[in-house]
Amino acid sequence: MTLTTILLQQLVNGLVLGSFYALVALGYTMVFGVVKLLNFAHGDLYMVGAFIGLLALSLVAGAVGTSWVGVGLAILLSMLAVGFFGVFIERIAYAPMLKAPRLSILITALAVSLVLQNGVLSLTGGQVMPFSPKLGFAGINLGDIFINYKQIALAGAAAVLMLALELFVSRTQYGRAMRAVSVDKDMSELMGIDVNRIIAVTFFVGTALAAAAGTMAGAYYGSIWYFMGFLIGLKAFTAAVIGGIGSIPGAMLGGLVLGLLESFGTQIPGIGSAWKDVFSFSVLILVLVFKPTGLLGKSEQERM
Amino acid sequence: MRSEAPVVLSLKGVEAGYGRIRALHGIDLEVRAGEIVTLLGANGAGKTTTLKTISGLVRATAGSVTFEGQELVGRKASDIARLGVVHVPEGRHVLRGLSVRENLELGGFTVADPKLRRERLEHAFSLFPILRERQHQDGSLLSGGEQQMLAIGRALMHGPKVLLLDEPSMGLAPKLVLETFRIIRDLNQTGVTILLVEQNARLALKLADYGYVLETGAVRMAGDAETLGASTSIVEAYLGA
Numbered sequence: 001m002t003l004t005t006i007l008l009q010q011l012v013n014g015l016v017l018g019s020f021y022a023l024v025a026l027g028y029t030m031v032f033g034v035v036k037l038l039n040f041a042h043g044d045l046y047m048v049g050a051f052i053g054l055l056a057l058s059l060v061a062g063a064v065g066t067s068w069v070g071v072g073l074a075i076l077l078s079m080l081a082v083g084f085f086g087v088f089i090e091r092i093a094y095a096p097m098l099k100a101p102r103l104s105i106l107i108t109a110l111a112v113s114l115v116l117q118n119g120v121l122s123l124t125g126g127q128v129m130p131f132s133p134k135l136g137f138a139g140i141n142l143g144d145i146f147i148n149y150k151q152i153a154l155a156g157a158a159a160v161l162m163l164a165l166e167l168f169v170s171r172t173q174y175g176r177a178m179r180a181v182s183v184d185k186d187m188s189e190l191m192g193i194d195v196n197r198i199i200a201v202t203f204f205v206g207t208a209l210a211a212a213a214g215t216m217a218g219a220y221y222g223s224i225w226y227f228m229g230f231l232i233g234l235k236a237f238t239a240a241v242i243g244g245i246g247s248i249p250g251a252m253l254g255g256l257v258l259g260l261l262e263s264f265g266t267q268i269p270g271i272g273s274a275w276k277d278v279f280s281f282s283v284l285i286l287v288l289v290f291k292p293t294g295l296l297g298k299s300e301q302e303r304m
Numbered sequence: 305m306r307s308e309a310p311v312v313l314s315l316k317g318v319e320a321g322y323g324r325i326r327a328l329h330g331i332d333l334e335v336r337a338g339e340i341v342t343l344l345g346a347n348g349a350g351k352t353t354t355l356k357t358i359s360g361l362v363r364a365t366a367g368s369v370t371f372e373g374q375e376l377v378g379r380k381a382s383d384i385a386r387l388g389v390v391h392v393p394e395g396r397h398v399l400r401g402l403s404v405r406e407n408l409e410l411g412g413f414t415v416a417d418p419k420l421r422r423e424r425l426e427h428a429f430s431l432f433p434i435l436r437e438r439q440h441q442d443g444s445l446l447s448g449g450e451q452q453m454l455a456i457g458r459a460l461m462h463g464p465k466v467l468l469l470d471e472p473s474m475g476l477a478p479k480l481v482l483e484t485f486r487i488i489r490d491l492n493q494t495g496v497t498i499l500l501v502e503q504n505a506r507l508a509l510k511l512a513d514y515g516y517v518l519e520t521g522a523v524r525m526a527g528d529a530e531t532l533g534a535s536t537s538i539v540e541a542y543l544g545a
Contacts, residue, residue, distance in 0.1 A: 173413055179401060179402055179406075180402065183399050183400050183401055183402075184400075186397075187397040187399065188382075189361065189380070189381035190359060190393065191382075191411055191458070192385035192413050192414035192462065193410070194380065
């Protein structure tokens with residue numbers, strides 16, 4: 001393989017990985033926007049999404065099989081179920097803590113993360129479970145690079161979800177209300193916006209995106225387990241910070257940038273794939289030091 | 305003489321505060337349909353807190369606030385806004401990151417009918433042509449005067465019955481202050497009842513029908529705007545000349 005081929009192949013891999021990161025980072029950043037909470041349980045909701053996706057796939061398998069249609073349905077069902085689950089968690093765990101000091105709600109998020117991980121651990125016995133849809137290994141050759149149909153479909157689905165989110169946030173009254181709540185809660189209330197309802201909608205949408213990513217990751221990598229959300233939670237946080245936490249386009253961009261950095265990073269001589277995570281988190285530290293507002297984040301200054 | 309119109313907004317013995325600090329010690333006041341009523345007083349007299357208590361941002365700890373006969377104390381601010389009591393807070397609070405048009409459209413959040421929302425948007429643009437020109441700009445990048453127009457236009461998107469205006473002239477150039485007051489009068493003439501908090505007491509009394517003077521969280525004096533304005537002792541003692 002020539003260097004160009006390797007780089008192009010890594011570009012494809014990086015975009016697929018990046019679109020998973022972006023989907024998870026979006027929920028992180030949206031929740032941070034409306035309640036200023038770093039939801040450390042977000043990665044675990046991705047994990048729960050993968051398991052619910054597998055459950056949904058087995059339920060629909062009889063009717064539509066476990067190929068493209070089945071996986072598509074499993075993604076949608078998982079988004080719906082886990083979306084409501086995210087709202088439920090917000091109501092019982094976070095809502096009572098919103099007026100408490102910031103540290104309390106952060107610790108609550110860590111607790112929720114542990115509850116979800118250990119809950120799934122005890123339900124599954126900690127086993128790695130096969131997630132084996134019949135998506136096959138077919139693909140297309142573009143010159144020297146090979147693109148799997150799975151990669152095209154999953155990156156495409158991620159792109160569609162992000163486009164839908166962008167339209168929701170910019171074109172609908174609820175989406176605008178979400179942005180209003182993230183900049184000024186009191187003013188939002190004065191405009192007749194029920195802030196608690198918008199927070200619930202935000203958790204629904206953010207969690208549903210994580211569930212979509214979890215199910216897609218299951219279908220892509222072929223296996224899932226209770227600890228799969230931990231690292232991607234941290235990666236999504238990194239992606240959100242790179243893009244500028246609180247910024248929705250920032251999370252999309254940050255996810256793609258991180259995915260590309262990782263897949264190209266492993267090609268640098270001396271940095272093998274074993275160093276992938278070190279590479280990502282070094283980038284996080286560099287961003288925090290040199291551009292804490294991220295690529296698209298805005299400083300908090302307000303004009304009088 | 306005060307108008308004989310029915311009372312739309314009434315406060316009786318309202319107490320409120322922030323944490324342990326009590327800012328209002330039993331406020332009584334009335335606003336009648338179609339009036340412009342002004343709240344005057346020095347900084348810290350409780351004017352802003354009174355408006356916040358009416359709109360539900362601050363919870364009254366005692367007393368009652370009624371609007372068209374319905375108790376407002378205990379309701380969420382968003383519900384009070386839905387009833388038609390619309391608060392334009394001090395500092396205007398134009399939403400950063402949302403365009404001028406989006407700010408306006410969100411003002412109509414409680415308006416379910418998209419046709420009515422479009423009509424009101426058109427109306428706001430015709431009142432403030434500069435907002436139409438700048439509709440795609442970030443609202444927070446407007447000048448102070450334009451932001452004030454946006455804040456008022458946004459409040460009109462609700463179709464308010466009572467408008468609570470807090471310091472609409474703050475930080476504006478003198479010419480714009482007069483312009484803002486002219487707009488308030490025009491709005492009033494279209495039937496919107498107005499409760500106005502204002503530092504510029506002389507100007508406020510010229511515009512208003514009735515006035516209340518607050519001091520340390522209580523009503524110290526009330527009367528026709530004309531009478532209050534004519535009394536030099538009042539002007540000197542409470543209105544800071």
